[in-house]
Amino acid sequence: MHKRFVTIWFRSLRTDWFTTRQPNLQNMPFVLALPDQGRLVITAVNELAKAQGVDKGMVVADARAILPSLQVLNDHPELSAKLLRKLADWCIRYTPAVAIDEPDGLTLDVTGCTHLWGGEAPFLKDIITRLKRLGYHIKTAIADTIGTAWGVARFGQDTPIVENGGQASALFLLPPEALRLEADVVERLYKLGLSQVSKFIAMPRTALRRRFGQQFLKRLDQALGLEEEGFIPVQAVEPYQERLPCLEPIVTATGIAIALERLLGTLCHQLQQEEKGLRIAIFKGYRMDGKIEKVEIGTNRPSHNTRHLFKLFEDKLCTIEPDPGIELFILEAQRVEPVTPAQQKIWEGARGLDDIGLSELMDRLACKIGPNRIHRYVPDEHYWPERSVKTAVSLQEELTTAWRVDRPRPIQLLSTPQLIEVTAPIPDYPPMLFRYKGILHKITRADGPERIEQEWWLQQGQHRDYYCVEDEAGCRYWLFRSGHYAPGKSYQWFIHGFFA
Amino acid sequence: MTSTRKDIIAQLQKDMLSLQGFKPMADDNGVEIELGPIKSAFPNARFPLGAVHEFICNGAEDAAATGGFIAGVLGTLMQQGGAALWISASRTIFPPALKFFGINPDKIIFIDLSKEKDILWVMEEALKTEGIAAVTCEMKEISFTASRRLQLAVEQSRVTGFILCRNQRNLSTTACVTRWKVSSLPSALPGAMPGVGFPRWNIELLKVRNGKPGTWQVEWEGGRFRHVLRVAAILQEPQKKTG
DSSP states (O other), X not given: OOOOEEEEEETTXXXXXXXXXXXXXXGSOEEEEEEETTEEEEEEEOHHHHHXXXXXXXXXXXXXXXXXXXXXXXXXXXXXXXXXXXXXXXXXXXXXXXXXXXXXXXXXXXXXXXXXXXXXXXXXXXXXXXXXXTTOOEEEEEESSHHHHHHHHHHOOSOSBOOTTOHHHHHTTSOGGGGOOOHHHHXXXXXXXXXXXXXXXXXXXXXXXXXXXXXXXXXHHHXXXXXXXXXXXXXXXXXXEEEEEEEEEEOSHHHHHHHHHHHHXXXXXXXXXXXXXXXXXXXXXXXXXXXXXXXXXXXXXXXXXXXHXXXXXXXXXXXXXXXXXXXXEEEEEEEEEEOOHHHHHHHHTTOSTTOHHHHHHHHHHHHHHOGGGEEEEEEXXXXXXXXXXXXXXXXXXXXXXXXXXXXXXXXXXEEEEEEEEEEOOTTTOOOSEEEETTEEEEEEEEEEEEEEOOOTTTXXXXXXXXXXEEETTSOEEEEEEESOOOTTOOOEEEEEEEOO | OHHHHHHHHHHHXXXXXXXXXXXXXXXXXXXXXXXXXXXXXXXXXXXXXXXXXXXXXXXXXXXXXXXXXXXXXXXXXXXXXXXXXXXXXXXXXXXXXXXXXXXXXXXXXXEEOSOHHHHHHHHHHHHTOTTEEEEEEEESOOOHHHHHHHHHHHHHHOOEEEEEESOOSSOOOOSOSEEEEEEEOOOOOGGGOSXXXXXXXXXXXXXXXXXXXXXXXXXXXXXXXXXXXXXXXXXXXXXXXXX
16 A cells, blocks of 8 residues: 655644634734843744744844834743644544654654545545644645655645655655755755756756765655655554544443444454454543543453453443543554463363453452452461461462461451450460450460561561460460560560451 | 152252252252251252352351351362452451361452442352352341342352351341351360360351251361261360360
8 A cells, every 4th residue: 555644734833822822812913932142032923923024033123123013922942842742642533643743743644544534635624624723724735755745735836635656746846945955955956056856856866965965865765755764653553453433523421332342343353363362451532622531441361352341441431521522432452462262262161260250250340449459369488477478469370389287377367466354374374364355255275375486577576475265155266475474574465366 | 649749749849949040950060068967958958059148147256157167168169170259348367277178268369348339249240250169258237139139140150159247137038048157166176185176166057948947066177077966065074274
């Protein structure tokens, strides 16, 4: 397929922006200026001022002499870059590949996009009218190469559409500036009387190189399509992306759901054919007023199951605010991992943590209640009870050490040990009585002690002497004494858990 | 004549069971919970799988005993390698201890929620998911409507559910297939040795659909339930001071 590029030239980017912000500026000549070596130098001029002979680079005092009613506003140096970035994001409605062309233009790779608008002429017309509605005056052109489109947009007199392979004839009548040359090269060309591309395009290349340098030839070749030109889109084009432009802006939840369903259907079909599954997906809605609504989901395991993925999105769809209406939906798979159908068959009956049903359930739960509510524990090599388990990072995390069963551990463990009153014969006998929550328990059977030392490299404090005890009613508890018995030193007893 | 009538009644009872959502366990891979004499209380003399069981407990001691009993049953259910879910609002279960009941604690996914509403939602979603061994859920109390929803969910998926009601104010009707109450009993060691013995529980089956409720004394010993004769519990030697 032939590449097609559109360049958009904002003739007065910053002044247009100021006019949209302050509509009263529309009918008066104004300029933007920046201080430079103690004087104000004009950096941008609006149409009215330009018509009166004010131009960029003039000093404000001189311009005022020409036009006493001139309004002078402070310019922001980074304004152009910011505006272009925003406009580039906005232009993603036309094509996924948009590049910024400093200082006042955008380049769009529209290969295979224009037919959606009914051809190249309606496509360009749509861009111009929509941007005009936003307050920007632009010129555009479409051609096989960025260079030609750039030149025709800025210097072309007639049609902005350059036919396939018609670069040379389109450039024929343009001035040499249209080739994006350096200022001194342009000056030299004019000095030699080469004021049109047609006058030097047929010259021998060696002569041109000798006089104007390699860069000149490179620019010429890029414009003619003899050399590839680099193109850096503002947003990397996702390899797995589906777009759904809407004829009418969508405002209802049903409409959004239908759009999502369709996009998921096509994306999942593509993934299935390539034996891939998505891990992270983003569903974006481009609103009429230029805002972008986003919903993101993640899965535990690569999936291309339309029904499952739709369910994950479904809970979050209500967060999308369509306000004036959404005119373009995009579904991107940001992370894609291979999944083979053979494996899937195995998982269906796996009945474990690898089970597909389980991982889909986990996705749904994580979507609704948040992933931080779901825990899985694996053993850790610590004797200290609170540290003997750690939270597993994922469902698939393997054990690094085995579960220990050599020491008794209670089935219910209090998150913090609670102080109890105890009657115990010293030094190392288990207690005879203890009082917990106001109830007196008489101990009939006991095991212990099991001493667990502090891990001094993690925490300072007393060791614990644990006892399993059983009271008259048959309830079993896990008690401990913190620290040694020592004369004049206080020690405390705690309850830490309940045995089954 | 009497035998044919008996057959007819037995057949009718079976039909009623299946109409009520209790399908014969042909597809449960032959999993059978070894509960000894308790089994005689159940219809078809098998622990009802693919159903929701309700446990009543008051206080932390009861919760521990009930947790132990559930863990024992869960251990058998999970032997096929399935994973289980444990849903609760204020979880105190200590995962390493589950290993004593034959469960790999890393195969259990704990879900901690604060709202009863969320707990019920998660429980229902989980019970609908085939491929999970069992779902345990700790909540304050369960209403009839909620239990009906859960029962309908398991009828499709054949997942077994356990509900631990920690604060049931009044024993209202629920659609759960059984209602249990498990409490601790004093343990005993052979030969009147000092020390704490194997976990021993008093298991009351308060309600079982199409079965006979009853009370049993059971001990968890060597990875399986062992029935303890009531006599043994009564004839326990006088309490000994330890140490």
